[in-house]
Amino acid sequence: MAAVRLFLRTSGVKSSFTGLTGGVHSSLGITLSTDYTSKTKTQRRHAAHFTYYPDPVPTEYGPTQKMNLFQSITSALDNTLASDPTAVIFGEDVAFGGVFRCTVGLRDKYGKDRVFNTPLCEQGIVGFGIGAAVAGATAIAEIQFADYIYPAFDQIVNEAAKYRYRSGNMFDCGNLTIRAPWGCVGHGSLYHSQSPEAFFAHCPGIKIVVPRGPVQSKGLLLSCIADKNPCIFFEPKILYRAAVEQVPTEAYHIPLSQAEVLLEGSDVTLVAWGTQVHVMREVAGMVQEKLGVSCELIDLQTILPWDAETVCKSVVKTGRLLISHEAPVTGGFAAEISSTVQEECFLNLEAPISRVCGYDTPFPHIFEPFYIPDKWKCFEAVKRMINY
């Protein structure tokens, strides 16, 4: 795979390296850059397709610290390496801190046998991770961009997903977690923007998780690492710096296969994951204001195995469903949700289920603003559903 790996960053990046030296030491001894607040504004100006809605400060997990998404990932990895001596982190360029800064400081703190670079070879990274997990280690592999996970498709689909089943539970790679930056980023074009979750959703045996912000990222990533099944954890890279909120410094878990109802509503159910949750939240505000329509917003969080119960319960109440994702519409995961809800809630549905997704094209460079399922496309879809 001869891909050019861009040091792709969201806007405001130029000072990120200097941010390192100007960083403070957290209570965990990891250097976190502190200049994110000034960047949030810059970020919004450039990536205007969503507004980040921070989560309320979690109170049940002890002291919190302001973190952006990449720092909350570092914090989760830090907690894991501290508590599990078998845990190792590896991938392309993770040793110096990673091209998105997710592993900064970990090698110095835990040693080069635990946080290390691999050769540039995705099928090798996942195969290696499976083997380490089979031998009893906690393996946390990084694929530099979700766009480059396909060389490892065979290792994920034919091997990782089927290890426990085919051996009659004698061997498994449940201790494997694969992390990968995911989703559009404003200018990532074909190979730094993809959302490949639906390719993996057709594969029994793995779990697929996408968080919407720093608090979810840490809690869900720690659940993936602790889970006894191989997990793919997709990190919305546009949020690495843009999303900032108070995150508990100690380890905590957010359950997998559980969707979260973020807004209660009565007229339409909105389902999304990752960055698109924030787009949908804005849509809910817009339709409330302009159309007087009350939306129930659900963050699916786990794509596989997904929480059909929460979604169906909501649709039974509202009678209408809009699903939105960045990935192309044909064969996208919205099709699975839509078909299931149609089967389960046929008598409750008052309008056809609507899917607002990426078009069935590769992800374009200069046309990105026209490609993405932005708030206006979603707004229009809700309007049509209400008037159906």
Add this chain to the structure above:
Amino acid sequence: MAAACGARILRGIGLHAIRNTALKAATQLQRRAFRVNGTLWQQPFDSPAEKPQFPGASAEFIDHLEFIQPNVISGIPIYRVMDRQGQIINPSEDPQLSKEMVLNFYQKMTLLNTMDRILYESQRQGRISFYMTNYGEEGTHIGSAAALDPKDLVFGQYREAGVLMYRGFPLDLFMAQCYANADDLGKGRQMPVHYGSRDLNFVTISSPLATQIPQAAGAAYAVKRENSNRAVICYFGEGAASEGDAHAGFNFSATLECPLIFFCRNNGYAISTPTNEQYRGDGIAARGPGYGLMSIRVDGNDVFAVYNATKEARRRAVAENQPFLIEAMTYRIGHHSTSDDSSAYRSVDEVNYWDKQDHPISRLRHYMTARDWWGEDEERAWRKQSRKLVMEAFEKAERRLKPNPNLMFTDVYNEITPQLAKQNDAMWRHVQQYKEQYPLDLYEK
């Protein structure tokens, strides 16, 4: 910094030696210095000499154009300990194994051969769905398995049943897997010959070729961190070595310094594809040095040569945390599988040569006969006994019921998901309604 200087000096010695007489000891020193830490062998930038400074390789300049030519005519030599008549060629290489151990080698090889014949026939009769024999490669399995510690983790391809046989996997369980009956440790989910055993540290076989190779590297890395004095061995055919995963595994194991033995069975064919359509270099062994792997080629029909090479590779892999590559030259005497008729692409004469003139079993028998450890009587008695053992296991496996269909839904995940529980219920509702359409009486209740 002292370490860095030391390494530079060592490297200097190495280069000097290469240029002059290629002293073996000195090149080894250089190799070790190179391996201690990749960054150590970089040139100092203040060097006034007209020397290459490129970070990607440690080499001298050369002032004339010259392509490096692969040496495929006179390749890496094939290490052997005994000749085709079972005579030890060089006494200093004789592993001098006890009579008991050699008899065990022979009995395990022949027991595997007997099992192969019976299961091959049973497939021909439609009693099992599929089978792959090990004809001609018994020596590679037994010789290598005997040189390992039982705790060493084995990753295989599918033609390494002898390794399990050597480790004491019961005939009943071989049969249970092929019949996919209720005794199968794999719960009847995979095709025949996809064996596995947690107790014997033999990782369950899967069909996709070469996927186990980078996995073995990861397992070896984990084993190294455990510091438990274990190694990992990974078997694959010369055809599988063409897969991208082989490249990944070789490279990862070298850069991450894994205690791992790559064991390639080069039997001349990947189904119908001969090796000259598989590669144009000097086989698989010649690729090893390109990855920084210590490599050797052995006569795979010589169980002692296989044993010696594996024994030494294991010792050094564990002591030095570095991978080794063993290419065992053999010949696939049987068909690729029961779904293949190999006479469609190779001559009967060719097959007969290897079966009659150069077979690992007959060679070991010559060795034993010359020492008066084995005669016609022992041979007859063992043939009869091994056949009886296999037939008993075979008949028992055939009578056994298949596993409960609920086992179709377990182990997909560690836990049963709500979706799977629902699908399991739906299947049973349907099957109860259409009972007569399904072979329920063959399955455990």
